[in-house]
Amino acid sequence: MELANRVKSLTPSATLAITAKANELKSAGYDVIGLGVGEPDFNTPAYILDAAEEAMRQGLTKYTPSGGIPELKGAITAKLKRDNELTYASDEVIVTTGAKHALYTLFQVLLNKGDEVIVPAPYWVSYPEQVKLAEGQPVYVNADEQNDFKITPDQLKQAITPRTKAFIINSPSNPTGMMYNQQELEQLGNVCVQQNVLMISDEIYEKLIYSSDDHVSVAALSDEFKANTVIINGVSKSHAMTGWRIGYAAGPKDIIQPMTSLASHSTSNPASIAQYAALAAYRSDDQPVNQMREIFHERLNLMYDLLKDIPGISCVKPKGAFYLFPNIQEAVRKGGFDSADDWVKALLEEEKVALVPGSGFGAPSNVRLSYAVSTETLKEAAKRIRRFAEVHS
Structure with a gap:
């Protein structure tokens, strides 16, 4: 066939x-x-396991809203406010079946055939494949090892064409572990805002930083940046919950709502028990x-x-x-x-x-x-x- x-x-x-x-x-x-x-x-920490068991015993094993249970969306918005100084409404957040599914759904609602997404190399292996599945075209920009595997604003400018729809930032990065500092993010963000290119900020490793530098979300640097950014994150790496498959996207409502509609016809909703486990993760301290x-x-x-x-x-x-x-x-x-x-x-x-x-x-x-x-x-x-x-x- x-x-x-x-x-x-x-x-x-x-x-x-x-x-x-x-x-x-x-x-x-x-x-x-x-x-x-x-x-x-x-x-996975014991208190999260306990929360999942309690959810099962309470019969919380049914369908949930496609975009996630309200309690978890509320915990995510609280986390974004607490950790990243970002304010989002509930309808600006979607809970997904892992951060990978958040990215996949985003590309599906964002890209038309031939649209380009700038992907700094080295890159996480699924970025270009997901772009291609949405009939988009990944455009690779080589990040110099001598520059800690980070691209420059000039490289970004040169890569942008009339077909460019988005630019992926992964900081800290898989596979390199590198990070962009605030000044670097501001410079890249200014290029994207000026050229009307959406920033996709994959922040899945934000809790695993070993230098004196703090994690900075590009969306937090200005209102313009926030309006031009979709944040991707989840509990997989931060709370040792890879198999629970809970991630999220936060961004402009006119992007998040179509993502939610698409999810309703693909996954229906993330697993209910996993959502209550993630709720316990986000409501706890970071010990x-x-x-x-x-x-x-x-x-x-x-x-x-x-x-x-x-x-x-x-x-x-x-x-x-x-x-x-x-x-x-x-x-x-x-x-x-x-x-x-x-x-x-x-x-x-x-x-x-x-x-x-x-x-x-x-x-x-x-x-x-x-x-x-x-x-x-x-x-x-x-x-x-x-x-x-x-x-x-």
């Missing part, structure tokens, strides 16, 4: 081959260390979040120090998220490999360490590794990576 063109254009996930090989080796009894995971290794962040910070420092002196590997130290994105171009050259993908494949085969090639993120000289694993696992992984790099040098 002939499939739709929209799915024919999708690029297979860069992690699929590595994941399949890692699983094959594990099944054969090998001790494989997987550093490709994109989720916290902590369980569990802060504890998790401190542990991630310790792991970041450990793994960065272990990686930076490995032959052929260089790394910009990230400020947020839970990834390192080292450049292995020199290690690839010294080892006689054709590409970073081949280097990653050989590392898995020889040392049983699974990383994610940077090619899937628009950065073929790099690899992504997650430090959302125990310190003992990180030490052993670094030991194996060093041994591999020294053998192939």
